[in-house]
Amino acid sequence: MFTNISSWLLSIAGIVCLSVIVELILPDGQINKYIKGIMSFLITLVIIMPLPKLLNSSKDYSNIFNFDQQIEADEEYLYQLNLNKVASVQQDIERAISNRGYENVCVYISCDIFQSNMQFRSITVDISNIVITPNAEHKDISKIKKDITQIVKQYVNLNEEAILYDG
Numbered sequence: 526m527f528t529n530i531s532s533w534l535l536s537i538a539g540i541v542c543l544s545v546i547v548e549l550i551l552p553d554g555q556i557n558k559y560i561k562g563i564m565s566f567l568i569t570l571v572i573i574m575p576l577p578k579l580l581n582s583s584k585d586y587s588n589i590f591n592f593d594q595q596i597e598a599d600e601e602y603l604y605q606l607n608l609n610k611v612a613s614v615q616q617d618i619e620r621a622i623s624n625r626g627y628e629n630v631c632v633y634i635s636c637d638i639f640q641s642n643m644q645f646r647s648i649t650v651d652i653s654n655i656v657i658t659p660n661a662e663h664k665d666i667s668k669i670k671k672d673i674t675q676i677v678k679q680y681v682n683l684n685e686e687a688i689l690y691d692g
Contacts, residue, residue, distance in 0.1 A: 533575045540571045607638035614680055621676045626661025627669060629654040645681050653692025
């Protein structure tokens, strides 16, 4: 134990002497600043390296980054994240439909919000209370449904069969 401490102190003294000699040899300037930083780093390493041995640390640090364990997602966070995503998509679609001149249209999204890779299953568009404003492009209900379908497809990657209409 005493031999370890004395060799450690001798290493510290040696690196400090080496840094003083290097500092005396180098001229003043930019490089001197960088060399001082490197030597300070080396002194710090020499001081820290034997500390685990001196403290009789027998801890195993090899399993700190153990990737063999299963990583599980936080279900509450996932649920809230997906719920916010669904609400945002729903609001965006309703806003886009309203901007086209179709008021009072409600959008309902069906998906599994508990999955990490949430997929939209279907979207139901309630047009039972639709109000067609004067700036609307279409007045015919079949053309309105096609227009709304195109709007929905801009926001969600679904087949036309998965976009249902109520009303």
